[in-house]
Amino acid sequence: MRLPQIAPARLAELLSGGGSLPVLSEKVVYRGWRNVIKRTVQFPNGQPVSFDVTDAPPAVIVLPWCSRTKTVTLLKEYCPGVNEKGMFTLVAGLYEAKHTSVEDCVRCETEEEAQLRGGTLIPVMSSADGSMPGAKYTAQRFLPYIVKDATPVSDPRPLDDDEIIVPVHGISVEEAVWIALHGRMTSTGCMMLFLALHKLRELKEIE
Amino acid sequence: MRLPQIAPARLAELLSGGGSLPVLSEKVVYRGWRNVIKRTVQFPNGQPVSFDVTDAPPAVIVLPWCSRTKTVTLLKEYCPGVNEKGMFTLVAGLYEAKHTSVEDCVRCETEEEAQLRGGTLIPVMSSADGSMPGAKYTAQRFLPYIVKDATPVSDPRPLDDDEIIVPVHGISVEEAVWIALHGRMTSTGCMMLFLALHKLRELKEIE
Numbered sequence: 001m002r003l004p005q006i007a008p009a010r011l012a013e014l015l016s017g018g019g020s021l022p023v024l025s026e027k028v029v030y031r032g033w034r035n036v037i038k039r040t041v042q043f044p045n046g047q048p049v050s051f052d053v054t055d056a057p058p059a060v061i062v063l064p065w066c067s068r069t070k071t072v073t074l075l076k077e078y079c080p081g082v083n084e085k086g087m088f089t090l091v092a093g094l095y096e097a098k099h100t101s102v103e104d105c106v107r108c109e110t111e112e113e114a115q116l117r118g119g120t121l122i123p124v125m126s127s128a129d130g131s132m133p134g135a136k137y138t139a140q141r142f143l144p145y146i147v148k149d150a151t152p153v154s155d156p157r158p159l160d161d162d163e164i165i166v167p168v169h170g171i172s173v174e175e176a177v178w179i180a181l182h183g184r185m186t187s188t189g190c191m192m193l194f195l196a197l198h199k200l201r202e203l204k205e206i207e
Numbered sequence: 208m209r210l211p212q213i214a215p216a217r218l219a220e221l222l223s224g225g226g227s228l229p230v231l232s233e234k235v236v237y238r239g240w241r242n243v244i245k246r247t248v249q250f251p252n253g254q255p256v257s258f259d260v261t262d263a264p265p266a267v268i269v270l271p272w273c274s275r276t277k278t279v280t281l282l283k284e285y286c287p288g289v290n291e292k293g294m295f296t297l298v299a300g301l302y303e304a305k306h307t308s309v310e311d312c313v314r315c316e317t318e319e320e321a322q323l324r325g326g327t328l329i330p331v332m333s334s335a336d337g338s339m340p341g342a343k344y345t346a347q348r349f350l351p352y353i354v355k356d357a358t359p360v361s362d363p364r365p366l367d368d369d370e371i372i373v374p375v376h377g378i379s380v381e382e383a384v385w386i387a388l389h390g391r392m393t394s395t396g397c398m399m400l401f402l403a404l405h406k407l408r409e410l411k412e413i414e
Contacts, residue, residue, distance in 0.1 A: 006385055014382060015391065017283050017373065018293025030237040032245075033259040033344070039287060049369045051287035052240040054261075076224050080246055080258035081345040086225025089343060127390030135395045136296060137240070138288040142394055162256045166224065175221060177405070178213055183334030184222065187349055188342045191398030198384065198401055 024048050034140075056140040058131065060106050061188065062091035063196040064114050064147045067205060071170045072193075073114045074179070078164035079186060085164060088185040090192045095143060102130070106145045112157045114167045119150030124199045142188075146196050173197065173206060231255050241347075263347040265338065267313045268395065269298035270403040271321050271354045274412060278377045279400075280321045281386070285371035286393060292371060295392040297399045302350060309337070313352045319364045321374045326357030331406045349395075353403050380404065380413060 006014075021041040029052070030036035040050040064073040079087040093109035095102055103121055111117050123130045124144040134140040152169070159165055171179075177197075180190045200206045213221075228248040236259070237243035247257040271280040286294040300316035302309055310328055318324050330337045331351040341347040359376070366372055378386075384404075387397045407413045 006382060010382075014375070014378070014386065015293065018291060020290045021285070021292065023290065029239065030243055032236065032243065036237055036239065036243065038239075039290070041287070041290065043369075044371070047368075051369070053288050077343070078228065079340070079343045080248070081260050081343060081347075082340050083227045083230065083246070083248065084225060085228065086222065087340065087343075092343075124388075125390060126385075126388040129390075132387075132390055132397060133286070133289050133294065133393055135393050136284070136286045136288060136294075140288075161254075162250075162258070164251070168221070171221070175213060175217070178333075179221065180402075181331075181333040183332060183336075183339055186340055186342050187395070187398055190339060190402060191394055194401035194405055195387075195397060198404075 037139075051137065054138045054140065056138075057094045057096055058141045058143055059092055059094055060102065060109055060143045060145060061192045062106055062110050062114075062145050062147055063192060064091065064110060064116050064119070064150055065196075065200065065205065066170075067149055069170060070206065071172055072176055073116060073167055073169045074171050074176060074185075074189075075113055076166045076168060086184070088168075088179050089189045092188070092192075102143055106143075106147065108157065110147050110150060111153060112159060113165050114150075114169075115153055115156040116147065116150035116167075117153045117156075120148040122146040122148055122199070122203070124195055142192075144192055144195060146199060244346075258344065261345045261347065263345075264301045264303055265348040265350055266299055266301055267309065267316055267350045267352060268399045269313055269317050269321075269352050269354055270399060271298065271317060271323050271326070271357055272403070272407065272412065273377075274356055276377060277413065278379055279383055280323060280374055280376045281378050281383060281392075281396075282320055283373045283375055293391070295375075295386050296396045299395070299399075309350055313350075313354065315364065317354050317357060318360060319366060320370075320372050321357075321376075322360055322363040323354065323357035323374075324360045324363075327355040329353040329355055329406070329410070331402055349399075351399055351402060353406060 024040045029038045034054045034056045037053045077089040091113045095105045099105035132142040231247045236245045241261045241263045244260045284296040298320045302312045306312040339349040
């Protein structure tokens with residue numbers, strides 16, 4: 001399936017009603033792995049309304065895809081939120097100043113976490129900057145990529161001390177979907193898995 | 208596509224390596240719309256490692272689907288994280304004590320936010336409790352449902368004072384995918400949209 005052409009008038013209708021609200025104040029109320037910002041904006045009815053908003057650098061999120069075996073690489077990762085070692089996740093990491101580009105960040109994270117090097121990078125988004133907004137209350141954005149046909153390495157970059165990650169190669173699409181639907185994958189992982197499967201269908205890599 | 212049967216030995220292999228880590232301490236370090244908990248666990252190497260974990264009640268997330276017109280209802284919602292009124296989101300809300308059941312919560316939120324009443328509830332997950340884990344650093348879970356063929360109401364339950372939400376009915380699957388891929392939908396919305404489209408294909412509602 002190719003992306004459809006949508007008539008300009010319909011697009012304008014769909015995309016109407018945007019714009020920001022006046023920001024009355026912003027205050028960092030918690031500093032930690034993610035910061036929490038208390039943001040007060042002026043609502044259209046004139047009233048001030050406050051929200052807790054989290055912020056963090058953008059995060060790449062990556063599905064490694066092997067076109068020969070038609071399989072993906074997922075991670076088994078320790079997830080502190082549910083305190084569980086056996087959660088399935090996707091390669092992900094913060095895009096920071098140490099990276100020379102988004103592509104460099106995608107390659108570094110794929111090597112560190114999935115023990116795969118090289119391959120072809122396929123941006124998943126059609127947005128101008130390749131990014132996806134985060135959830136309703138977060139300013140963090142995602143940068144979703146498929147890495148096609150990377151090569152296994154035996155000497156990957158080391159993991160951070162606060163990570164427990166085991167890459168699992170050779171997972172079929174059906175197995176990945178089973179894992180997701182049975183609640184064994186994080187919501188961020190599910191987001192990227194199903195989004196990437198859509199893209200792989202568009203690219204005719206899968207049916 | 209129906210969910211495949213995966214051989215028990217392969218499933219056991221895929222699901223191995225789970226379990227929790229010993230929790231050494233837990234402390235609420237920020238109380239707000241979401242709480243932030245500093246959780247310290249003992250890593251397999253014996254070292255204590257601390258994480259910031261957010262917690263909140265489980266959230267239902269809902270895609271209303273009209274089988275006659277083959278269209279969905281999305282929301283245009285003010286999102287404080289990006290301070291933008293024109294973001295597309297899906298019906299969602301916290302499952303709280305005031306609800307008599309998850310299904311009651313799904314119906315209330317669908318009426319409040321999408322101005323749709325009734326219809327058939329279709330759980331999307333195959334997990335025992337119908338839930339999906341949240342992101343890596345959150346303990347909040349999702350409860351994803353499709354609501355099929357609900358009826359528009361002219362007297363919906365009122366929105367909360369801190370919400371700006373306009374339901375948009377009659378969006379085709381292609382339009383919804385366009386919106387998502389062009390960065391106009393939250394990541395949580397994208398997660399649910401593509402997951403629900405998978406389920407609708409499984410149910411042969413769409414190709």
